Amino acid sequence: MSISNISASQQTEMVDEVLAVSFQAQQQTGPDLRQIHAKSHGLVWGEFIIEPNLPEILRVGLFKTPQTYPAWIRFSSGGAPERRGKFRSDRDPDIRGFAIKVMNVPGQKVLDDEENTQDFTLNNWPTFFVNDIEGYADIFRAASGKLSPERMEELQSSYAILQQIGSQKVGNPLFIQYWSMAAFRFGDRVVKMTVKPQEPEIAPETLPESENYLREAMVEYLTGKGKDAYFDFLIQFYVNDDKTPIEQLMQEWKEEDSPFMRVATVRIPAQKFNFNERLRLDEGMFFTPWHTLSEHEPVGSVNLSRKKIYQELANYRRENIAKRLREPQPYADVQDEPS
Numbered sequence: 618m619s620i621s622n623i624s625a626s627q628q629t630e631m632v633d634e635v636l637a638v639s640f641q642a643q644q645q646t647g648p649d650l651r652q653i654h655a656k657s658h659g660l661v662w663g664e665f666i667i668e669p670n671l672p673e674i675l676r677v678g679l680f681k682t683p684q685t686y687p688a689w690i691r692f693s694s695g696g697a698p699e700r701r702g703k704f705r706s707d708r709d710p711d712i713r714g715f716a717i718k719v720m721n722v723p724g725q726k727v728l729d730d731e732e733n734t735q736d737f738t739l740n741n742w743p744t745f746f747v748n749d750i751e752g753y754a755d756i757f758r759a760a761s762g763k764l765s766p767e768r769m770e771e772l773q774s775s776y777a778i779l780q781q782i783g784s785q786k787v788g789n790p791l792f793i794q795y796w797s798m799a800a801f802r803f804g805d806r807v808v809k810m811t812v813k814p815q816e817p818e819i820a821p822e823t824l825p826e827s828e829n830y831l832r833e834a835m836v837e838y839l840t841g842k843g844k845d846a847y848f849d850f851l852i853q854f855y856v857n858d859d860k861t862p863i864e865q866l867m868q869e870w871k872e873e874d875s876p877f878m879r880v881a882t883v884r885i886p887a888q889k890f891n892f893n894e895r896l897r898l899d900e901g902m903f904f905t906p907w908h909t910l911s912e913h914e915p916v917g918s919v920n921l922s923r924k925k926i927y928q929e930l931a932n933y934r935r936e937n938i939a940k941r942l943r944e945p946q947p948y949a950d951v952q953d954e955p956s
Contacts, residue, residue, distance in 0.1 A: 623751060623918055631754035632922045638757045639930055647701045649937035651900075652930060654693040654714045656704040658790050658831040660899035661839065663688050663885040665719045665850070671880060675852075677804035678912030679722060679735050680880045689718040690885060691899065692790040692835065695740065706828035710783025713741040713831075715795040715812060716904040717883065724910050728928070736908035737850075739795035739812055741785065745866035746778040750918035778867065785820070789834040791846040791885070792818030800855065800863050801906070802914045807855035807863065809870055812883060815847040836891050843887040850881035863917050901938065903931045 623631075643652045668675075669683040676682075695712035696705050705711060719735040726732065747753050755772060758764040764772075787793055794817070797810040827833055838844055853875040855861045860874040905927040906915045915923070 623749065628750050628918055628921065631750050632925050634754050635757045635922065635926055636929055638761050639926065640933065642697060643930065643933065646698045649934055649940070650698050650701065651934065652697045654691075654695050654716070655698045656694040656696065657896075657899050658692040658694070658707075658829075659835045659839075659890050660689060660691045660895055660902065661835075661885050661888060661890050663690050663883060665717065666882040666884060668880055668882070675878065675880055678724075678910045679719065686722065687720045688883070689720070689902065690883065691716045691718075691902065691904065692831070694831070707831045708824050708826075708828065710780070712779075712782050713787055713790055713793065713795075715739045715741075715790070717812075718902065718904060718908070722910070727909050727911060727914055728905070728907050730903075731908050734908050735910060735913070736904050736906060737797070737810060738904055738906050739797050739810065740782075741787070741793050741795050742778070742782045742798070743796045743811075743869045744778065745798040745919060746775045746782070747919070748865050748867050750922045753919055753922060774867070786822075786824060787831065788818055788821040788824070789838060790831055791835060791838055792816060797906075799866055799906075799920045800916050801909075801920075802912060802916060803852060803854070804912050807916060808852040809861075811851050811853075811877060812848040813851060813877075815849060832891070839885065839887050840889050840891065845887055846885040848883040848885075849879045850883055851877040851879050853877050866917070866919060901935075903927075903935075905931070 639652055643650070646652070665686040665688040667680050667683050667685070671680060671683075691714070693714040693716070694705065694707065695714055696709075698704055716739070717737045719737075720733065722733055722735040726734075747756060752772070752775060755764055755768060756775065759769060759772060785793075792814045794811060794813045800807050800809055802808075824830065825833075839846065853861075853870055853872070855863070856875050861870045862868055905923065906920065907924045907927070909915070915921070
């Protein structure tokens with residue numbers, strides 16, 4: 618399988634460009650705030666349940682032994698904050714995120730800042746909006762006005778994907794599918810991942826007027842109605858560079874070429890989560906696909922760039938969080954504590 622034809626030095630230079638733009642944006646909107654997936658719709662606790670009786674080929678890493686792990690799951694929108702205390706409306710086009718932090722996971726991890734976690738980060742679209750780290754860097758260059766008109770024209774397909782993602786109408790984050798977009802190791806093989814709701818959503822014709830309606834929909838389902846939510850966690854294997862390329866992230870891995878196989882279930886029990894203590898925990902939590910066992914290490918140039926970008930932005934944010942008193946995030950109808 619082909620990985621990347623971009624040299625290590627070129628990749629480092631591109632990552633540093635992305636970081637420079639990101640640090641500048643973070644300084645403007647709030648150095649202690651997330652710059653990607655800034656708006657949370659809910660941090661909820663749940664269970665990551667490994668399937669029993671998996672075939673030998675699927676008994677790898679985290680999935681080697683049937684077990685139920687505690688987990689945190691964070692639902693979010695992908696955009697940066699407009700300013701402190703002001704996030705984009707849920708009615709605005711945006712990508713929606715689903716991040717899982719599986720707890721009490723033994724074994725040597727790729728990063729050493731969390732010893733017992735395994736993270737998976739997914740979004741509500743099967744492909745990424747660029748193919749590789751060069752395209753990723755160009756998106757940031759374009760945002761800062763540093764890209765040639767010719768290259769801007771070449772990025773139109775990326776902007777078309779972003780428009781497609783944003784055009785989706787989401788009524789409740791608990792009822793839509795999410796994908797890893799990029800590829801990951803699965804022992805000595807490579808996979809992509811998806812989480813699929815067991816109760817899929819019928820897309821709403823119209824969206825609620827509230828700017829925070831996604832959080833409100835989750836509160837209504839998990840707290841108001843007291844119902845559980847379930848997702849299937851599935852993988853699909855790399856086949857070949859034509860059908861399932863590693864470095865062409867804008868190409869979808871078709872299910873007819875590589876069928877999805879369920880390896881776990883994510884259970885989110887009915888719960889109260891819309892209170893300030895949980896919001897503070899949410900804001901201090903750090904998700905990265907590089908919090909991982911080596912058996913599930915991310916692959917490809919975009920994933921490699923995320924290792925440094927996510928870690929340095931998170932460290933910068935942590936340093937700045939420590940410099941100020943924590944304040945409750947400005948969500949509507951947030952309680953001081955669960956009642």
